[in-house]
Amino acid sequence: MTTPRVPAKESIRAAAAKLFPVKGYTGTSVRDIAAEAGVDPALVIRHYGSKEGLFLEIMRVDESAPPLLDGPLETLGERFIDYVLTPDDEVRGVFLALLRASESEGVAPRLRLMHETAFVAPLLSRLEGPDAELRARLAAALVGGLLYSLWVVGDEQLLAADHADLVRRYGALLQSLITP
Numbered sequence: 026m027t028t029p030r031v032p033a034k035e036s037i038r039a040a041a042a043k044l045f046p047v048k049g050y051t052g053t054s055v056r057d058i059a060a061e062a063g064v065d066p067a068l069v070i071r072h073y074g075s076k077e078g079l080f081l082e083i084m085r086v087d088e089s090a091p092p093l094l095d096g097p098l099e100t101l102g103e104r105f106i107d108y109v110l111t112p113d114d115e116v117r118g119v120f121l122a123l124l125r126a127s128e129s130e131g132v133a134p135r136l137r138l139m140h141e142t143a144f145v146a147p148l149l150s151r152l153e154g155p156d157a158e159l160r161a162r163l164a165a166a167l168v169g170g171l172l173y174s175l176w177v178v179g180d181e182q183l184l185a186a187d188h189a190d191l192v193r194r195y196g197a198l199l200q201s202l203i204t205p
Contacts, residue, residue, distance in 0.1 A: 034072045036062035041083045046118030050080055050126030077131045084119050084126075084135075098151055102200025107192045109168060110175075121176055140165060154205040164202045171195055 040061035044053045055076050059066040073079035096104060123139070126132040149161040174180045183191070 033062070033064045033068050036064060037069055037072055037079070038083060041079050045080060045083060045122045049122060050076075050129060050132065077129060080122075080126065080129075081131060081135055084122050098203065099200075101151075101203060102198070103192050103196030105168070106171070106196040106199060109172065110188060110191060117176055120172060124173075124177065140169075144168065148203065152203060152205075156205075160202050160205075164199055167195075167199055167202060 037058060040058045041053070044057055044061060048057070053076075055066045055069045058076075058079070059069050062069075069076070069079065073082065123132060123136055127136055144165045145161050148164055149158055152161055154160075171183075174183055
């Protein structure tokens with residue numbers, strides 16, 4: 026009995042999803058993806074148009090996941106920080122791959138769109154006051170700074186810090202921005 030063959034397009038997606046988070050956008054070639062998928066490099070271009078097109082299709086974060094619309098606004102700071110400090114490896118990989126590829130013309134707009142749709146807009150919809158938009162954007166910058174320190178810089182002190190202590194302290198900072 027033979028194992029069913031995975032369609033080329035699915036094999037390419039799986040290979041790209043494996044390679045981009047590990048090797049980054051610039052470190053992953055179409056040939057690398059094709060070799061991992063067991064297909065000709067021309068098939069990668071045929072199915073996705075370009076390496077950038079494939080990258081943008083693969084590197085997505087589930088935008089419905091953040092708990093920005095759930096629960097009382099008064100406790101959102103700690104709940105959200107707890108959420109971002111406990112992501113799975115896929116979320117971390119996508120975040121890092123997008124960040125590292127941000128100089129690409131096609132990737133930078135995707136980062137801006139994710140910033141707007143995954144964080145700023147949902148938070149803004151919950152805030153009141155004349156400075157609500159500024160507070161939502163400052164909150165996004167605050168959370169982005171934490172992720173940068175942990176995942177890009179690899180700040181050893183923060184990585185070793187007690188999870189509950191980070192949630193409490195950073196959650197209070199976030200809460201101070203979202204509470205008028």
